[in-house]
Amino acid sequence: MRKRILSGMRPTGRLHLGNYFGALENWVRLQDEFECYFAVVDWHALTTGYEDTGELKANTREMVIDWVSAGLDPEKSVIFVQSHVKEHAELHLLLSMVTPLSWLERVPTYKEQLRELEGREISTYGFLGYPVLQAADILIYKADVVPVGEDQMPHIELTREIARRFNHFYGDVLPEPQGRLGKAAVLPGIDGRKMSKSYGNHIMLAASPAEVEEKVGLMVTDPARIRKNDPGHPDVCNVFAFHRLLNPSGWQQLEVDCQAGMIGCVQCKRDLNRYVNEFLKPIRAKREELEKRPDLVEDIIREGDSQAREVAARTMEEVRAAMQIGDR
Ligand code: TRP
Ligand code: SF4
Secondary structure (H helix, E strand, C coil), X not given: CCCEEEEEECXXXXXXXXXXXXXXXXXXXXXCCCEEEXXXXXXXXXXXXXXXXXXXXXXXXXXXXXXXXXXXXCCCEEEEEHHXXXXXXXXXXXXXXXXXHHHHHCCHHHHHHHHHXXXXXXXXXXXXXXXXXXXXXXXXXXXXXXXXXXXXXXXXXXXHHHHHHHHHXXXXXXXXXXXXXXXXXXXXXXXXXXXXXXXXXXXXXXXXXXXXXXXXXXXXCCCCCCCCCCCCCHHHCHHHHHHHHHCCCCHHHHHHHHHCCCCCHHHHHHHHHHHHHHHHHHHHHHHHHHHHCHHHHHHHHHHHHHXXXXXXXXXXXXXXXXXXXXCC
């Protein structure tokens, strides 16, 4: 029996290269080794943005298109939408009853985000309960492994604690999942900071060749390099960080040539532009195909929802029986 994976992303709209190398690439690889469940966690999006829900549906759809374009395969993985599987909400409610407040208040992302998103009214019940909802997402599929970034590890640890507490009261129903870090390829944005839509330093998976050219043109290089045969410092160069990921057979030679002042930044960017476009080409093609057939995306989601629902419903039967509530 293959081990089971669950992971999720909040529907923030179209994805960029940073999302791909930070998570999606890993998910695509895991599909062959694990039984995979990938959720668009739209209820989680509400925890920090509940006022305006106008974009949620479109963003959910866009994200599924990016996932599939980038290599998630609905034949291999269950791709579904959290809010379509109502059982998550029931388990969230039940888990919220056994989760001490103090556990939630000490989650590092909670305090951080409260500080960062200061000005927005997010001192809500739902926001505090974010990790409980995440625990429900994971435990309802009895996931063995949860691939996440470093920042999410405390949520996985909390999920394990909640499962332990549940099992202690009601019997062994919910297995404790393992968190699993990807190989953490951090792709900087075009300005060298972390790639993020909010910084505007990103390159979309759906970017056109003209957009790619513009973004690559704006990238910062080694600031100490003035003339093209000055020796360069690829380790501080943003363009080089992109070459490392997108030019796997050539970046080592480039490193040598740059340090020796044998290649100019203009040429180097021109090359990178080509590699980015080569990388995006099949992704763009798949996206075009999906955009032409809206019914296809609907079918993928509907099929995924129904597979997810089946597993979730089975777990909830066990949970209700163990707690002696809600079953008839
Ligand atoms: N909290 C995760 C994030 O912000 C998203 C998420 C929600 C998730 N539910 C999940 C990730 C379950 C893994 C498993 O990235
Ligand atoms: Fe960066 Fe390339 Fe210029 Fe070297 S040649 S500094 S790697 S852009």
